[in-house]
Amino acid sequence: MREGIDYIPRRASELVKEALADTRVVIVNGARQTGKSTLAEHCLGDRLDVVRYYLDRTRDRSAAQADPAAFLDAPGTIFIDEVQRVPELWLEIKHVVDRDPTPGRFLLTGSARLLGLSSIPDALPGRSETIELFPFSQGEITGAPDGFIDAAFIRGSRLRVETSELRRRDYLMLAGRGGFPDSVRRATDRRRAQFARSYLDDIMTRDVHQAADIQRGADMRRLIVTLAAQTSGLLNYSRLASALSIPVTTVRDYVRLLELIYLIRLVPAWSANATTRAVATPKLVFTDSGLAAQLLAGITNDTTTGGLMETFVIGELTRQLTWSLSLAQLHHYRDRDGYEVDALLENNAGQVVAIEVKAAETVRAEDFRGLRYLERRLGDRFHAGFVMYCGDQQLPFGEKFSAVPISALWTTPVPS
Structure with missing residues (x-):
């Protein structure tokens, strides 16, 4: 060949x-x-x-x-x-x-x-x-090592990452480009928007109808746009049904179908005996941040930007888990007391690496609130906590805690 x-x-x-x-x-x-x-x-x-x-x-x-x-x-x-x-x-x-x-x-x-x-x-x-x-990882696109997950479980708080030249606008560009080969190859936002429109038309006319008999395609399309505006948020079937005037049973069926064809992914909630107040609601994210970004074109605010950046990071983690040697599972954490962590990785030994995502170029001590809470409750099981942000360098925030550039996901090699 x-x-x-x-x-x-x-x-x-x-x-x-x-x-x-x-x-x-x-x-x-x-x-x-x-x-x-x-x-x-x-x-x-x-x-x-x-x-x-x-x-x-x-x-x-x-x-x-x-x-x-x-x-x-x-x-x-x-x-x-x-x-x-x-x-x-x-x-x-x-x-x-x-x-x-x-x-x-x-x-x-x-x-x-x-x-x-x-x-x-x-x-x-x-x-x-x-x-x-999955669509391309950033490491596949740039030839970088894509080794953050394994490095985090091996090195923990001793992990050291490279200084980054990327800033918030660069990460938003990467998130908006996504990882589909045809989108990566296109040079302008206008051409990527055309790819996204064609892609969604294609899955509606082919994949959706191969998987199920959808009678109301317009409702499915409205649901997809609504989900894009809520990407990286908790999945609330009743709220979606009310907003779209669609029966809850239909929303559940449609969400399941969109997950079957890989348009979206449900990130399960994580809980342990030590954290009994955790909520069990999954988080919904688009498999590719680029598709979500195109659906959100013209609908930009702090909520959608934060959700898109989190979707981008979770997408990179999802891709990396398919080849990682750590055999970890991806979850999110949220409890009734207001503590939350965007991404939580747990390996077979019960060790936890927790990640919070910030669409900002600066980091504050309060950004570690959810991570420190998990560390207090889990003790030795808590291996490391990272705030991934749009700044340029790694910053220590105490034992087991560090702020790292988002690019650490793909520029960090697996330790030998």
Whole structure:
């Protein structure tokens, strides 16, 4: 396979190659236009033992629907792009790999969380590995190491980060650009806005209708715009239903669908026995800050700017977690006493790294209020607390606490 001159290496490529070496079915799952097909082709290279099918192509889709068994009757690796378009293949893939347990028999890509679709049976437990592909991280775009999460768990309060040349306006530009390949390649805000409009039209006419029978598309579009204005806020179904004059059950169904197709992400609330007053409401964020920014064009205030910056940071953390060695889970924290933390990472050992995001170029001691509260309640489990802000340098705020530039997310290497 020959790669284009603008090919940007993806960190997920090593994950896919490793999975193909020991797993029967490898699934690359993610939003439309994140580069799943390009990644799969890169991982397969010029191998001659690969059969390739593209289910966006009418002839391939028709053949798969007509006779799934014959369609999959081939040696070597079978690559199927957009596999969710023919659910009938799922059980047949199970039958094939049950008879032939050779690793790397199937490489599949899909533009939805496949096993969340009602039309696809959960047929591959123990036989498959799913690798989520998100839009580009900043480290992938710039060639930076993208190692903050691992470094934070290894170094804790001893973590040291680089001085940054970026300022608030630069971070807002990066958040507004987002990480979709087609948006990154476009040079102006006007062209990125056109990409966002086309992208949303595409998922409404294709992904949404593949996943569910939506009768009122206008309500779905209004909900998407409303969610963009509230990105990084707590998800309140009743408030959304009242604002849009839509039944609560419909709002719940639509939010679930938007999560299935990777437009949004629900960040679960975190709680522990030591913090029993925590609220259980998830936080809703757009998977890509660039799409949220385009939907918010002309609606700019301190709330939307802060939400967009937090969405940007959570997006970078989400991407980094897919290859991080720390095996951490992402949550947010808020309790009934008014303490909150934007992002909380907990590893399998129970260690917590907490992050607060500020869309400002200065930091104050009170910005650490939620972080210090968690440290008091968790004791030794609290590993480190960071305020990520739009300034230029790292600032110490006592043991276990530090203010760091947002760029530390992608410029910090994993310690050797």
